Amino acid sequence: MVRPGTLKxxxxxxxxxxxxxxxxxxxxxxxxxxxxxxxxxxxxSIVLLLVSTAGGYAANPVSxxxxxRHVVRQVLEEVGLHDINPLxxxxxxxxxxxxxxxLDLEEPPENLPRRLFIFGGGLGVRLETLGSYLIxxxxxxxxxxxxxxxxxxxxxxxxxxLVRGVEVTEAGDDILxxxxxxxxxxxxxxxxxxxxxxxxxxxVLAESLDTxxxxxxLSQGGKHLLLSFTMV
Amino acid sequence: xxxxxRTSIFIVSLATAIALISTILIILGELRLDVYISLYIxxxxxxxxxxxxxPRAVDxxxxxxxxLFFIVFSIIVAYRVMLxxxxxxxxxxxxxx
Numbered sequence: 166m167v168r169p170g171t172l173k174x175x176x177x178x179x180x181x182x183x184x185x186x187x188x189x190x191x192x193x194x195x196x197x198x199x200x201x202x203x204x205x206x207x208x209x210s211i212v213l214l215l216v217s218t219a220g221g222y223a224a225n226p227v228s229x230x231x232x233x234r235h236v237v238r239q240v241l242e243e244v245g246l247h248d249i250n251p252l253x254x255x256x257x258x259x260x261x262x263x264x265x266x267x268l269d270l271e272e273p274p275e276n277l278p279r280r281l282f283i284f285g286g287g288l289g290v291r292l293e294t295l296g297s298y299l300i301x302x303x304x305x306x307x308x309x310x311x312x313x314x315x316x317x318x319x320x321x322x323x324x325x326x327l328v329r330g331v332e333v334t335e336a337g338d339d340i341l342x343x344x345x346x347x348x349x350x351x352x353x354x355x356x357x358x359x360x361x362x363x364x365x366x367x368x369v370l371a372e373s374l375d376t377x378x379x380x381x382x383l384s385q386g387g388k389h390l391l392l393s394f395t396m397v
Numbered sequence: 398x399x400x401x402x403r404t405s406i407f408i409v410s411l412a413t414a415i416a417l418i419s420t421i422l423i424i425l426g427e428l429r430l431d432v433y434i435s436l437y438i439x440x441x442x443x444x445x446x447x448x449x450x451x452p453r454a455v456d457x458x459x460x461x462x463x464x465l466f467f468i469v470f471s472i473i474v475a476y477r478v479m480l481x482x483x484x485x486x487x488x489x490x491x492x493x494x
Contacts, residue, residue: 198423201433205415208437216404219458323450
Protein backbone atom coordinates (compact mmCIF):
# COMPACT_ATOMS: atom_id res chain seq x y z
CA MET A 166 0.00 0.00 0.00
CA VAL A 167 1.33 3.46 -0.97
CA ARG A 168 1.46 5.82 2.00
CA PRO A 169 -0.59 9.07 1.63
CA GLY A 170 2.60 11.14 2.01
CA THR A 171 4.24 9.34 -0.92
CA LEU A 172 1.10 9.83 -3.01
CA LYS A 173 1.16 13.57 -2.25
CA UNK A 174 4.77 13.88 -3.42
CA UNK A 175 4.01 11.85 -6.53
CA UNK A 176 1.09 14.19 -7.24
CA UNK A 177 3.23 17.28 -6.72
CA UNK A 178 6.04 16.01 -8.96
CA UNK A 179 3.58 14.95 -11.66
CA UNK A 180 1.82 18.34 -11.41
CA UNK A 181 5.09 20.28 -11.79
CA UNK A 182 6.37 18.13 -14.66
CA UNK A 183 3.07 18.09 -16.53
CA UNK A 184 2.32 21.83 -16.25
CA UNK A 185 5.81 22.86 -17.39
CA UNK A 186 5.83 20.27 -20.19
CA UNK A 187 2.32 21.30 -21.27
CA UNK A 188 3.23 24.99 -21.49
CA UNK A 189 6.48 24.23 -23.33
CA UNK A 190 4.93 21.83 -25.83
CA UNK A 191 1.92 24.04 -26.56
CA UNK A 192 3.37 27.56 -26.58
CA UNK A 193 7.03 27.00 -27.55
CA UNK A 194 7.17 23.79 -29.58
CA UNK A 195 3.56 24.10 -30.81
CA UNK A 196 2.97 20.34 -30.87
CA UNK A 197 -0.74 19.78 -30.01
CA UNK A 198 -0.66 15.99 -29.58
CA UNK A 199 2.22 16.13 -27.12
CA UNK A 200 0.41 18.94 -25.24
CA UNK A 201 -2.70 16.73 -25.06
CA UNK A 202 -0.72 13.95 -23.37
CA UNK A 203 0.67 16.41 -20.80
CA UNK A 204 -2.84 17.85 -20.26
CA UNK A 205 -3.94 14.32 -19.32
CA UNK A 206 -1.06 14.04 -16.85
CA UNK A 207 -2.04 17.44 -15.43
CA UNK A 208 -5.64 16.30 -14.84
CA UNK A 209 -4.41 13.10 -13.20
CA SER A 210 -1.98 14.99 -10.95
CA ILE A 211 -4.77 17.32 -9.75
CA VAL A 212 -6.90 14.28 -8.77
CA LEU A 213 -3.89 12.58 -7.15
CA LEU A 214 -3.06 15.70 -5.11
CA LEU A 215 -6.66 16.14 -3.93
CA VAL A 216 -7.08 12.48 -2.95
CA SER A 217 -3.73 12.27 -1.17
CA THR A 218 -4.51 15.29 1.02
CA ALA A 219 -7.92 13.96 2.08
CA GLY A 220 -7.69 13.39 5.80
CA GLY A 221 -5.06 11.53 7.80
CA TYR A 222 -7.12 8.70 9.28
CA ALA A 223 -7.38 5.13 8.07
CA ALA A 224 -10.33 4.58 5.76
CA ASN A 225 -10.64 0.96 6.77
CA PRO A 226 -9.94 0.57 10.49
CA VAL A 227 -9.94 -3.25 10.55
CA SER A 228 -7.56 -3.57 13.50
CA UNK A 229 -9.70 -1.26 15.66
CA UNK A 230 -12.80 -3.30 14.86
CA UNK A 231 -10.99 -6.53 15.69
CA UNK A 232 -9.99 -5.20 19.09
CA UNK A 233 -13.59 -3.99 19.70
CA ARG A 234 -14.97 -7.44 18.77
CA HIS A 235 -12.51 -9.06 21.15
CA VAL A 236 -13.72 -6.90 24.05
CA VAL A 237 -17.42 -7.54 23.29
CA ARG A 238 -16.78 -11.29 23.01
CA GLN A 239 -14.92 -11.34 26.34
CA VAL A 240 -17.70 -9.48 28.18
CA LEU A 241 -20.43 -11.73 26.75
CA GLU A 242 -18.49 -14.96 27.36
CA GLU A 243 -17.88 -13.89 30.93
CA VAL A 244 -21.62 -13.80 31.63
CA GLY A 245 -22.48 -16.74 29.33
CA LEU A 246 -24.55 -14.70 26.86
CA HIS A 247 -22.24 -14.91 23.85
CA ASP A 248 -24.44 -17.29 21.82
CA ILE A 249 -27.82 -15.65 22.52
CA ASN A 250 -29.45 -13.76 19.67
CA PRO A 251 -29.62 -10.07 20.57
CA LEU A 252 -32.52 -7.63 20.70
CA UNK A 253 -31.95 -4.12 19.36
CA UNK A 254 -33.66 -1.19 20.99
CA UNK A 255 -34.31 2.28 19.53
CA UNK A 256 -33.29 5.40 21.45
CA UNK A 257 -36.96 5.91 22.44
CA UNK A 258 -36.68 2.89 24.77
CA UNK A 259 -33.09 2.91 25.94
CA UNK A 260 -32.01 6.55 25.54
CA UNK A 261 -29.47 5.59 22.86
CA UNK A 262 -29.78 2.89 20.14
CA UNK A 263 -28.58 -0.27 21.90
CA UNK A 264 -28.13 -4.03 21.76
CA UNK A 265 -29.72 -5.97 24.63
CA UNK A 266 -28.89 -9.60 25.33
CA UNK A 267 -30.66 -11.60 27.96
CA LEU A 268 -31.99 -15.13 28.52
CA ASP A 269 -35.27 -13.56 29.61
CA LEU A 270 -36.62 -11.87 26.48
CA GLU A 271 -40.30 -12.78 26.55
CA GLU A 272 -41.30 -9.11 26.82
CA PRO A 273 -39.21 -6.31 25.27
CA PRO A 274 -37.86 -4.18 28.10
CA GLU A 275 -39.12 -0.64 28.69
CA ASN A 276 -37.03 2.35 29.77
CA LEU A 277 -33.77 0.54 30.26
CA PRO A 278 -31.20 2.34 32.41
CA ARG A 279 -28.04 3.35 30.53
CA ARG A 280 -25.88 0.67 32.17
CA LEU A 281 -23.88 -2.34 31.00
CA PHE A 282 -25.45 -4.97 33.27
CA ILE A 283 -29.19 -4.95 33.85
CA PHE A 284 -30.51 -7.01 36.77
CA GLY A 285 -34.21 -7.84 36.86
CA GLY A 286 -35.69 -11.26 36.18
CA GLY A 287 -32.42 -12.50 34.71
CA LEU A 288 -29.11 -10.92 33.92
CA GLY A 289 -29.11 -8.77 30.80
CA VAL A 290 -26.31 -6.95 29.02
CA ARG A 291 -26.99 -3.66 27.29
CA LEU A 292 -24.33 -2.49 24.84
CA GLU A 293 -24.07 0.63 22.76
CA THR A 294 -22.57 -0.92 19.65
CA LEU A 295 -20.62 0.35 16.68
CA GLY A 296 -23.94 0.82 14.86
CA SER A 297 -25.25 3.02 17.70
CA TYR A 298 -22.22 5.28 17.41
CA LEU A 299 -22.39 5.36 13.61
CA ILE A 300 -25.98 6.64 13.86
CA UNK A 301 -24.71 9.42 16.11
CA UNK A 302 -21.57 10.10 14.06
CA UNK A 303 -23.25 10.21 10.65
CA UNK A 304 -26.14 12.42 11.71
CA UNK A 305 -28.96 9.98 12.43
CA UNK A 306 -31.05 7.65 10.34
CA UNK A 307 -34.39 8.47 8.69
CA UNK A 308 -37.68 6.62 9.01
CA UNK A 309 -38.46 3.47 7.05
CA UNK A 310 -36.57 0.57 5.51
CA UNK A 311 -35.32 2.57 2.51
CA UNK A 312 -33.64 5.05 4.87
CA UNK A 313 -32.15 2.13 6.81
CA UNK A 314 -30.76 0.67 3.60
CA UNK A 315 -29.32 4.04 2.51
CA UNK A 316 -27.73 4.50 5.94
CA UNK A 317 -26.22 0.99 5.94
CA UNK A 318 -24.77 1.65 2.48
CA UNK A 319 -23.23 4.95 3.44
CA UNK A 320 -21.85 3.63 6.74
CA UNK A 321 -20.68 0.09 5.86
CA UNK A 322 -19.85 0.62 2.19
CA UNK A 323 -18.68 4.18 1.95
CA UNK A 324 -17.56 5.21 5.45
CA UNK A 325 -16.00 1.99 6.77
CA UNK A 326 -15.42 0.26 3.39
CA LEU A 327 -16.31 -3.11 4.90
CA VAL A 328 -18.82 -4.38 2.31
CA ARG A 329 -19.50 -4.26 -1.43
CA GLY A 330 -23.27 -3.91 -1.13
CA VAL A 331 -26.23 -3.94 1.25
CA GLU A 332 -29.85 -4.79 0.49
CA VAL A 333 -32.72 -4.46 2.95
CA THR A 334 -35.97 -6.23 2.05
CA GLU A 335 -39.18 -7.19 3.80
CA ALA A 336 -40.26 -10.85 3.72
CA GLY A 337 -43.50 -11.34 5.63
CA ASP A 338 -42.86 -10.43 9.26
CA ASP A 339 -39.11 -10.57 8.75
CA ILE A 340 -36.67 -7.92 7.61
CA LEU A 341 -33.82 -9.37 5.62
CA UNK A 342 -30.47 -7.63 5.37
CA UNK A 343 -28.27 -9.11 2.65
CA UNK A 344 -24.65 -8.04 2.89
CA UNK A 345 -22.52 -8.87 -0.13
CA UNK A 346 -18.75 -8.82 -0.39
CA UNK A 347 -18.23 -8.60 3.35
CA UNK A 348 -14.78 -8.38 4.91
CA UNK A 349 -13.97 -11.79 6.45
CA UNK A 350 -11.24 -10.32 8.65
CA UNK A 351 -13.84 -8.62 10.84
CA UNK A 352 -16.24 -11.59 11.13
CA UNK A 353 -14.17 -14.74 11.67
CA UNK A 354 -17.02 -17.13 12.72
CA UNK A 355 -18.29 -14.74 15.37
CA UNK A 356 -21.45 -15.68 17.29
CA UNK A 357 -24.46 -13.41 16.46
CA UNK A 358 -24.05 -10.75 19.20
CA UNK A 359 -20.34 -10.32 18.42
CA UNK A 360 -20.78 -10.18 14.61
CA UNK A 361 -19.95 -6.63 13.58
CA UNK A 362 -22.50 -6.53 10.75
CA UNK A 363 -25.28 -7.58 13.14
CA UNK A 364 -24.11 -4.90 15.55
CA UNK A 365 -24.39 -2.23 12.86
CA UNK A 366 -27.57 -3.40 11.08
CA UNK A 367 -29.55 -4.05 14.30
CA UNK A 368 -29.50 -0.55 15.84
CA VAL A 369 -30.03 1.05 12.42
CA LEU A 370 -33.18 -1.02 11.78
CA ALA A 371 -34.47 -0.47 15.32
CA GLU A 372 -33.93 3.28 15.05
CA SER A 373 -35.39 3.66 11.54
CA LEU A 374 -38.49 1.61 12.45
CA ASP A 375 -38.61 3.07 15.98
CA THR A 376 -39.37 -0.36 17.42
CA UNK A 377 -37.30 -3.16 18.99
CA UNK A 378 -35.98 -5.69 16.45
CA UNK A 379 -34.81 -9.18 17.31
CA UNK A 380 -32.14 -11.02 15.35
CA UNK A 381 -33.83 -14.26 14.33
CA UNK A 382 -31.09 -15.77 12.21
CA LEU A 383 -27.61 -15.09 10.94
CA SER A 384 -26.50 -17.19 7.99
CA GLN A 385 -23.59 -17.11 5.59
CA GLY A 386 -23.69 -18.27 1.99
CA GLY A 387 -20.62 -17.84 -0.19
CA LYS A 388 -19.81 -14.15 -0.32
CA HIS A 389 -23.09 -13.09 1.33
CA LEU A 390 -24.20 -12.65 4.88
CA LEU A 391 -27.94 -12.87 5.47
CA LEU A 392 -29.32 -11.30 8.62
CA SER A 393 -32.95 -11.95 9.43
CA PHE A 394 -34.63 -9.62 11.93
CA THR A 395 -38.14 -9.64 13.37
CA MET A 396 -39.99 -6.63 14.76
CA VAL A 397 -41.01 -7.19 18.37
CA UNK B 398 -9.95 -6.86 -5.75
CA UNK B 399 -10.82 -7.29 -2.06
CA UNK B 400 -8.74 -5.10 0.23
CA UNK B 401 -7.81 -2.51 -2.42
CA UNK B 402 -9.45 0.83 -1.56
CA ARG B 403 -11.96 2.10 -4.12
CA THR B 404 -10.04 5.38 -4.31
CA SER B 405 -6.91 3.56 -5.56
CA ILE B 406 -8.95 1.65 -8.16
CA PHE B 407 -10.46 4.98 -9.26
CA ILE B 408 -7.04 6.60 -9.74
CA VAL B 409 -5.64 3.62 -11.66
CA SER B 410 -8.79 3.51 -13.86
CA LEU B 411 -8.53 7.26 -14.55
CA ALA B 412 -4.86 6.93 -15.53
CA THR B 413 -5.74 4.03 -17.85
CA ALA B 414 -8.66 5.93 -19.39
CA ILE B 415 -6.52 9.03 -20.02
CA ALA B 416 -3.78 6.92 -21.62
CA LEU B 417 -6.33 5.12 -23.83
CA ILE B 418 -8.09 8.34 -24.90
CA SER B 419 -4.85 10.11 -25.83
CA THR B 420 -3.50 7.04 -27.69
CA ILE B 421 -6.71 6.56 -29.71
CA LEU B 422 -7.04 10.26 -30.58
CA ILE B 423 -3.37 10.54 -31.58
CA ILE B 424 -3.76 7.46 -33.84
CA LEU B 425 -6.85 9.12 -35.37
CA GLY B 426 -4.75 12.25 -36.01
CA GLU B 427 -6.87 14.59 -33.85
CA LEU B 428 -5.31 18.05 -33.62
CA ARG B 429 -7.83 19.93 -31.45
CA LEU B 430 -6.59 20.16 -27.86
CA ASP B 431 -10.08 20.88 -26.48
CA VAL B 432 -11.34 17.50 -27.80
CA TYR B 433 -8.66 15.68 -25.78
CA ILE B 434 -9.35 17.69 -22.63
CA SER B 435 -13.14 17.37 -22.82
CA LEU B 436 -12.86 13.59 -23.26
CA TYR B 437 -10.48 13.34 -20.27
CA ILE B 438 -13.02 15.28 -18.20
CA UNK B 439 -15.87 13.09 -19.43
CA UNK B 440 -13.88 9.98 -18.43
CA UNK B 441 -13.29 11.53 -14.99
CA UNK B 442 -17.02 12.07 -14.41
CA UNK B 443 -17.97 8.59 -15.66
CA UNK B 444 -15.41 6.90 -13.37
CA UNK B 445 -16.35 9.20 -10.48
CA UNK B 446 -19.96 8.03 -10.78
CA UNK B 447 -18.92 4.41 -11.29
CA UNK B 448 -16.75 4.17 -8.18
CA UNK B 449 -18.93 6.28 -5.86
CA UNK B 450 -19.47 6.40 -2.96
CA UNK B 451 -15.99 7.36 -1.79
CA PRO B 452 -15.01 7.87 1.86
CA ARG B 453 -16.35 11.24 3.05
CA ALA B 454 -12.96 12.95 3.28
CA VAL B 455 -12.02 11.88 -0.27
CA ASP B 456 -15.46 12.84 -1.55
CA UNK B 457 -15.12 16.36 -0.10
CA UNK B 458 -11.74 16.77 -1.81
CA UNK B 459 -12.98 15.44 -5.14
CA UNK B 460 -15.77 18.03 -5.12
CA UNK B 461 -13.04 20.63 -5.75
CA UNK B 462 -11.96 18.82 -8.93
CA UNK B 463 -15.63 18.30 -9.88
CA UNK B 464 -16.15 22.07 -9.90
CA LEU B 465 -12.78 22.82 -11.52
CA PHE B 466 -13.27 20.34 -14.36
CA PHE B 467 -16.87 21.48 -14.86
CA ILE B 468 -15.65 25.06 -15.33
CA VAL B 469 -13.01 23.91 -17.85
CA PHE B 470 -15.60 21.78 -19.68
CA SER B 471 -18.06 24.71 -19.78
CA ILE B 472 -15.38 27.01 -21.22
CA ILE B 473 -14.61 24.43 -23.94
CA VAL B 474 -18.33 24.05 -24.77
CA ALA B 475 -18.82 27.84 -24.80
CA TYR B 476 -15.80 28.21 -27.10
CA ARG B 477 -17.20 25.61 -29.53
CA VAL B 478 -20.68 27.21 -29.49
CA MET B 479 -19.22 30.68 -30.08
CA LEU B 480 -17.12 29.26 -32.92
CA UNK B 481 -20.31 28.14 -34.64
CA UNK B 482 -22.73 31.00 -33.93
CA UNK B 483 -20.44 34.04 -33.85
CA UNK B 484 -16.87 33.25 -34.98
CA UNK B 485 -16.01 36.89 -35.71
CA UNK B 486 -16.93 37.97 -32.14
CA UNK B 487 -14.83 35.12 -30.75
CA UNK B 488 -11.85 36.13 -32.86
CA UNK B 489 -12.19 39.72 -31.62
CA UNK B 490 -12.22 38.49 -28.00
CA UNK B 491 -9.22 36.22 -28.56
CA UNK B 492 -7.33 39.06 -30.28
CA UNK B 493 -8.12 41.33 -27.33
CA UNK B 494 -6.76 38.70 -24.90
